[in-house]
Amino acid sequence: MPRIDFRAPSAELARALVGASLFVEGVGGRIVETEAYDESDPASHSFAGKTARNAVMFGPPGRAYVYRSYGIHWCLNFVCLAEGHGAGVLIRALEPTAGIERMRERRGLPDERLLCSGPGRLCQALGVTHAMNGLRLDRAPFRVVPRADDASIAVAAGTRIGISKSRDLAWRFALAGSRFLSKPLRLP
DNA sequence: TGTATGATCGCCT
């Protein structure tokens, strides 16, 4: 059932992506943490309208929106139902399954638990940069694999991280009990 | 386990 539908509202897509797998040139793993953002949400980049930075969020769904965070890190979003509004899902953490040595080289830190536990770390480990902004997610270098139909997966919802607006919205989704989360889940 | 700080860039919502 969880065929990934990039036209779904961001919270739905964010939930469906937990347990799916993401690879960039074969390096990646299982998504264990996501956050939803949309145009009605003051914490979203799309809230205040289209700019050069967030333009991809306003384009067709199923693309990568990569932005620079704090002037230093890259963060990866999956664009969903945009149609002039602007919505997306921030990929916050992966459980590494493929290309772990490559990740270690890129990260410089050996700790496997910290390779992809956070949106900036994950992009560094997978080699995601601004060069991939706007690229389709169903083509190389990306590969997104839905979780298996029979996968009995416990997805928990909590409040989002690192934002000051709309802090009570339970739009953070995580694989319950995973040790690869960027932070423990906080219930609303 | 927690709090503080620096790095450094795009946009000011």
Add this chain to the structure above:
DNA sequence: GGCGATCATACAG
């Protein structure tokens, strides 16, 4: 000028 959808490091206790 100030603030982020961050992270590594330094330090206190």
